[in-house]
Amino acid sequence: MPQGYIEDTLPVSPNPFIPQLWLQRLTLNLFAVPSHSSPFIIFSNRHEIRRIDLHKGEFTVLVPGLRNTIALDFHLNQSTLYWTDVVEDKIYRGKLSDNGGEFVVIQYGLATPEGLAVDWIAGNIYWVESNLDQIEVAKLDGTMRTTLLAGEVEHPRAIALDPRDGILFWTDWDASLPRIEAASMSGEGRRTIHKETGSGGWPNGLTDFLLSDAIYSAMYDGSGLIEVLRGHEYLAHPFAVTMYGGEVYWTDWRTNTLTKANKWTGHNVTVVQRTNTQPFDLQVYHPSRQPEAPNPCATSDGKGPCSHLCLINFNQTFSCACPHLMKLQPDKRTCKESRKFLLYARQIEIRGVDIDNPYYNYIISFTVPDIDNVTAVDYDAVEHRIYWSDVRTQTIKRAFINGTGVETVVSADLPNAHGLAVDWVSRNLFWTSYDANKKQINVARLDGSFKNAVVQGLDKPHCLVVHPLLG
Secondary structure, X not given: OOOOEEEEEEXXXXXXXXXXXXXXXXXXXXXXXXXXXOOEEEEEOEOOEXXXXXXXXOEEEEEOOOOOEEEEEEEOOOOEEEEEEOOOOEEEEEEOOOOOOEEEEEOXXXXXXXXXXXXXXXXXXXXXXXXXXXXXXXXXXXXXXXXXXXOOOOOEEEEEEEOOOXXXXXXXXXXXXXXXXXXXXXXXOOEEEEEOOOOOOOOOOOOOHHHOOEEEEXXXXXXXXXXXXXXXXXXXXXEEEEEEOOEEEEEEOOOOEEEEEEOOOOOOOEEEEEOOOOOOOEEEEOHHHOOOOOOOOOHHHHOXXXXXXXXXXXXXXXXXXXXXXXXXXXOOOOEEEOOOOEEEEEEOEEEEEOOOOOOOEOOOOEEOOOOOOEEEEEEEOOOOEEEEEEOOOOEEEEEEOOOOOOEEEEOOOOOOOOOEEEEOOOOEEEEEEEOOOOEEEEEEEOOOOOOEEEEXXXXXXXXXXOOHHHO
């Protein structure tokens, strides 16, 4: 069998009349030299993360009391576990050897982080945002965060990587064209390696959609597609898939099981564990799943020749990247601070994007629950705060551009606040409002104090702009 290939599960579309299957989770066969360490499965079932000994079949709870944990991965050499919570909208990490020791890695600017992958060579963490439609990367401690891939990313769901080859894979649930894409781990060389066109190797018709799910394997370039298993009772709605040795393991929502089979033939299907709730992501914790490889970013405490963020590229080379609010200079190694970005809002999110690459976030995104129906937004460059009005909650809020310090500054008597402007000279905030009785322009200090109406008797004031230098 060739050096590397992809395993993929394809659950049916939620609508059985849609003539296609949607991609969900993928894993990579890394072909490392087996170790004598005892392997065990780590998996999430929404409210806890469990560990199962593959030899004894016994399980223990690693992390209890979670809200809604979906994706997880690990760093074997550091004995750490990483996971996402789509209710808390955070990424956490904890020590496998420490009960109760968990820390927030990414706290702000997440909407639905459904996929997660750890680069155990260069020490970076990657995740996909299925609502914000982008792939992000940061150091393992959450610093140096930046947008890796965006634009023509519709609904990314799963992510997997192989640092030895510097290659990254992700699935996209684009309703018009479900597909698997690949790029280098620095975001270069993006390409589609498989797409569901309604014909060919992947299922199309859903006449008996309960039996349509399958596990496939393919080469890294998408060639050599093989159907490993299809139509088994324990492959009714697979969610996640991984491998160890000669077997493939997966979780299934409909049967609430963790199951394994021969990864070449699909034979010897065996239930590893039954669960009371739906199981989500799973990983096999073993050295063979994270083999050693040269690290092109090893020097300068993991920065390599880069000033800030070093990412593995193809063929064990490196590329430098910059965290938010910084730009890569012509030498392709040095980052320099730049606070020029385009700020815009659309109902349930506020984004600050790179003016040169408007699909790429330049600051973190602001979204629910802090935003319900945003109608106007402005920026104070002095304190680096964003201000916005929300017509559903009838509030004006503000926050620092790093996501911290979210607070309500105006909350009373605020109907239809469609216009908002910051006076950066006098440090005042102006906004429009109207109802049946009051139709006016208001002013207050930036903290919401000393509120007053400055212009009254209008009709339905919406847009508002101030020019403090001209008064």
